[in-house]
Amino acid sequence: MKRVTPLTEEQLIKRRESRRKQIVDAAFKVFALRGLNGAKMSMIAEEAGLSAGQLYRFFESKEELFTTLIQQAVLESTQGIEMIYQLPGSPFEKVHHFISYVMENKDAQYPFMLIHHAHTADDVPKEVNQLLQQFSVKRHIDLLLPLFEEGQQAGEFAQGDIRQLISALLTMLSAIMTFNMPIDNDHQMPDADMLMRIVAGSRK
């Protein structure tokens, strides 16, 4: 006769955390792809493999869930950008690597897409707006500034206002990631080489 024993507390906590991760991952994806209003709690639940009601044992509301994700996205996007300094090669090569990496990894794109939705959606929780004001692109630009200054001095990058250059690059990257067009044979995303032309400056 098999005796069924309750899980130990440790097991419970582990399970709970893994559940929570499931939800966060699912929500990350669904919110990134569909935005605040387009994402339905039922979609997130399905993506996470549970019922909608369960979400509320982990997050008080759709708003709180979204806010949590934005916090995480802000963090991850910053870390993703900081990563650029670990990449090998000259500034040009670093940036090139970075762009390639971001464009090829869905997971790397979600944070940027999420932040974009947070900027453009209609009824964003006010905590999110505060977050966005504090950790805006400005921060990302600041992070990249030394690298671009170095690149510019080395003659690898276009001359002109550096901050503007970085901002334009980031905007284009975000725009492309957000664009989210189902790629077919016709629609072709610009590749990293093309984007690097913006960074490097034109022949003309």
Place this chain on the structure above:
Amino acid sequence: MKRVTPLTEEQLIKRRESRRKQIVDAAFKVFALRGLNGAKMSMIAEEAGLSAGQLYRFFESKEELFTTLIQQAVLESTQGIEMIYQLPGSPFEKVHHFISYVMENKDAQYPFMLIHHAHTADDVPKEVNQLLQQFSVKRHIDLLLPLFEEGQQAGEFAQGDIRQLISALLTMLSAIMTFNMPIDNDHQMPDADMLMRIVAGSRK
């Protein structure tokens, strides 16, 4: 008691058509800015200066309205692109003008934004999907092909696969127009000059 002379049939038809145009214009704008789900019928009615009920005298449903607009957007985007041949100057200058024009004119952007929404929304009417498959970017690329071949031969444009180059440019343009981020001092949209670097090719 005021006696109103009845309108002739022709006048009636005219009035009806002008009414319909009001609706289409309003819907164009609202759908372009807010997407299929974000746009509420009541918003469109208000933008058009009509009651919500009126919309249904011209379109059977929100879906039909959206479908109609997509048809028109496909048409207008094509016409917008054809316009490029009327612009003065070399191929490079033509493309530069075109990009500048599109980026500075809200109205010119609506068709592209609308098509983007049609591509990314989830519950798009199937007629719309058919339309998008038939009149895809492929068509736009075909239209621009001669111009870009000329530019390439003149050495103004980057070497390499032309179709890919055009596709990338169009995608970027759409992406930027769709990006729709509230511009602040931090977020800076790339300008036409920067985009032209993609077309012109890099120094490297």
Place this chain on the structure above:
Amino acid sequence: MKRVTPLTEEQLIKRRESRRKQIVDAAFKVFALRGLNGAKMSMIAEEAGLSAGQLYRFFESKEELFTTLIQQAVLESTQGIEMIYQLPGSPFEKVHHFISYVMENKDAQYPFMLIHHAHTADDVPKEVNQLLQQFSVKRHIDLLLPLFEEGQQAGEFAQGDIRQLISALLTMLSAIMTFNMPIDNDHQMPDADMLMRIVAGSRK
């Protein structure tokens, strides 16, 4: 052939106001009898003779509806108490009349019941709490103070702390109204005479 003409604007406004009154009256009753949580929007809608969705054309949310009613109840309860000075007779007779009137008129009781629910319910909107703090019983006591002083000096009322006496009377009145027990042959509400014994003081 009968020509159906739209209502004039004036008619529309009238209809809208009458609708609103219907809702307010229904909500007043349902909230008074069942409290904030016990009252379902569908019950209010049914009592008002319309569908639940309609309520939202007049009030943004259940909370706003409740808050509006509390404002009105605070007003009405105060006016109801001020009314006591219009009643004929000595202070004792005035108070007696007042108690009788309140206990016999359902409508006169709703404001007090509503305020009671506002005090005791769980998730009261914060505007309501503010209101209750500003226009609390203190105000009612202040209003009745002159009358009770007069009655006490005339020897009609019990000696002792007047404010306490008034407060106790009001509390008992509220408690009785709120008690809301279905009256049967067994349960007998105390009548005005009995309550007046509290006011008048005991023989002992």
Place this chain on the structure above:
Amino acid sequence: MKRVTPLTEEQLIKRRESRRKQIVDAAFKVFALRGLNGAKMSMIAEEAGLSAGQLYRFFESKEELFTTLIQQAVLESTQGIEMIYQLPGSPFEKVHHFISYVMENKDAQYPFMLIHHAHTADDVPKEVNQLLQQFSVKRHIDLLLPLFEEGQQAGEFAQGDIRQLISALLTMLSAIMTFNMPIDNDHQMPDADMLMRIVAGSRK
């Protein structure tokens, strides 16, 4: 590995009964304070120091639990009233003591509060309604009748219909206990002396 000696059957039954009592006590309090709908099973479980699931090993449903409590409350309220004959002094003093005791002891109030909720809630199980009809206030009045007759004959109590007098007193008591208003400096509960004026009759 720790070996636990199995409990004897008697011990098991004892444990089970103590468990059940925990639940009943917790539920008594929570239902008394919050009513049928305001009380959540999870609150009762927490108050009892158990998991929500456990409740269902003792009671089939919230309704059954509530019904059980009402049965007990009816019993306890009757016993509480019978207690009055054990109190010292004249009828007046007995009643005064009783009122003081009830007003000062939360635990003594729960049965009355519970019965009140049973009377006023909307979706009360029908068994409860039957119970309330069978063991209504009538019973309480019958119990107190001899005492009040004695008091009346002794001239301590007001003249008039005794049953009505008792009923009014009980109703007032219940109402006050149920009133449950957060006491502040403004709201002042009537005290036992004031209530005794109802019993004793007025000077007038």
Place this chain on the structure above:
DNA sequence: GATGAATGAGACTTCATTCAT
């Protein structure tokens, strides 16, 4: 013909109740 009021389907959220562990 026009208006905006009314309905009903669907999304968010809570909680009694069941059930895997």
Place this chain on the structure above:
DNA sequence: GATGAATGAAGTCTCATTCAT
């Protein structure tokens, strides 16, 4: 036996669509 995770029904709220006036 116990726990707390999972479900589903019900309530609040929104909006496309219909319809009385």
